[in-house]
Amino acid sequence: MLDDLDRRVLRLLQADPGRGVPDLAEAAGSTPARVARRLDMLREAGVITGSRILIDWRALGYAVAVSLRITLDKTQSRAFDDFLAAARRVPEVIEIQTFLGRVDVRLSLIARDLADYQRIYRAQVLELPHIADIEALMTVATVKGDESLPL
Incomplete structure (x- = not known):
């Protein structure tokens, strides 16, 4: 279901959920437009259900x-x-x-x-x-x- 780009983007988001699309794209070796489309698809598929802040x-x-x-x-x-x-x-x-x-x-x-x-x-x-x-x-x-x- 997930390809290599999806996995890279998800790993990056797990490490830092506040990363913007341009930064994600650069770190994942892709374009901002492609990463934005992937994020939309992952949200629509229910893989990404939101983001949150962890408070110690x-x-x-x-x-x-x-x-x-x-x-x-x-x-x-x-x-x-x-x-x-x-x-x-x-x-x-x-x-x-x-x-x-x-x-x-x-x-x-x-x-x-x-x-x-x-x-x-x-x-x-x-x-x-x-x-x-x-x-x-x-x-x-x-x-x-x-x-x-x-x-």
Whole structure:
């Protein structure tokens, strides 16, 4: 589906999403018009779905990251829907994943310090509906956090 030019352009965009078309074209060894057409085609095909800015939450004063593995009370018919709707409203939850298996949901949560985490956990997390079991894993280090694809 992708040719060499597409791969070069996508690699360049992954490394620097803010690059302009002329710079992309020069780095990819093509013309700006050709690269612009390719970008349009990649967007239309759904390969490129947008661009985003990554903010380092540590630079904003958040020092604690916790992964919460949650098992829901699945005897309740709306357990997933109710839980996910409520979890989305917790500002410190930066990621929500659902799973098949013993663990139903994983929340990634950030806090300014341990006291802030304890406040968030008691006041917001424990108030989320339909929790049957919860396990907290404190992040010590992120060894790999690259979202780039091997193109």
